[in-house]
Amino acid sequence: MTTHTPEINPSVPPSGTGCVECLATGSWWFHLRRCAQCGHIGCCDESLGKHASQHAHESGHPVITSFEPGEDWFYDYRNDGMFDGPVLEPPHSHPLSQPTPGPAGRVPHNWQRLLD
Numbered sequence: 001m002t003t004h005t006p007e008i009n010p011s012v013p014p015s016g017t018g019c020v021e022c023l024a025t026g027s028w029w030f031h032l033r034r035c036a037q038c039g040h041i042g043c044c045d046e047s048l049g050k051h052a053s054q055h056a057h058e059s060g061h062p063v064i065t066s067f068e069p070g071e072d073w074f075y076d077y078r079n080d081g082m083f084d085g086p087v088l089e090p091p092h093s094h095p096l097s098q099p100t101p102g103p104a105g106r107v108p109h110n111w112q113r114l115l116d
């Protein structure tokens, strides 16, 4: 495996159990993504905030991985490519007790219409 590039730091734990920006503003998300370089947790492009992409663009960290249970794909913004990456510092997803979308108690009942 030659995936141990500077863009991937397997020893950095995730920043938390939810999107950093959404938690700070009281918002909610659909799916979660983890920055493979610094551990930032952000929401996916189908979420209202798109904070994972925002983090990638602002920080210059080009690689994310899924933070959803059972998903282990990596994605590189530079070539729009999916690939298999190394095993990162756990946890590898948000807690199973946390719903999707999340977090509990903040998701509006009409969330599906809001994401259209």
Ligand SMILES: [Zn+2]
Pocket (backbone or CB within 6 Å): 019, 020, 021, 022, 028, 029, 042, 043, 047, 049, 050, 051, 052
């Ligand atoms: Zn977010």
Ligand SMILES: [Zn+2]
Pocket (backbone or CB within 6 Å): 035, 036, 037, 038, 039, 040, 055, 059, 061
């Ligand atoms: Zn980052």
